[in-house]
Amino acid sequence: MKKALHIFLAMALVVGTTGMALANSLDAKVASNGTPSLEQRLSGEVRHELVMIPQYTLFDNLAYRVDGGTVTLTGQVRDAIVKDSAEQRVKHLEGVERVDNQIEILPASFNDDRIRRQVARAVFNDSRLSMYAIQPVPPIHIIVKNGHVNLEGVVRTQTDKDDAFIRANGVPGVFSVENNLQVEQPKGKKG
Secondary structure, rough: HHHHHHHHHHHHHHHHHHHHHHHHHHHHHHHHHHHHHHHHHHHHHHHHHHOOOOOOOOOOEEEEEOOOEEEEEEEEOOOOOHHHHHHHHOOOOOOOOOOEEEOEEEOOOHHHHHHHHHHHHHHHHOOOOHHHHHOOOOOEEEEEEEOOEEEEEOOOHHHHHHHHHHHOOOEEEEEEEEEEEEEEEOOOOOO
């Protein structure tokens, strides 16, 4: 009986020591790569906070960069409320030490408002692109400044990207279209 107890205690000691060594090696990996995991967590939380702004529409573009505890907000919005709300929502997140708010407020313009509506109608009335309009936060954002259009966001295929550009470029009164749409990478592929 005494021998069985010694064997049991020895096994427990080996398992405990192995578990501690494994935990320490995992901690070392997290410590050496701790910043990316913090940045990944913050990045997800920042994105969530930005898309939850009630006034955020397809005519606004919010982007961000996380560098340690600093979050840099960029993009263009039609309303100062969206810019201020973005900063307020992000600066209260755990791990955020500083917010650098570089969001541009677009000038008010009846002509730009008309172009926004017409570009949205042209893009989302296309049968191939209409699926992007039904999402709570459409992945295609239409930014108009002084008659110049920027398409921002993510689409599934190169054909969708090209089609959105052609549709936007065909709207009367548009001086230029910059197509910054990104094409999704197929799952499992990196490039």
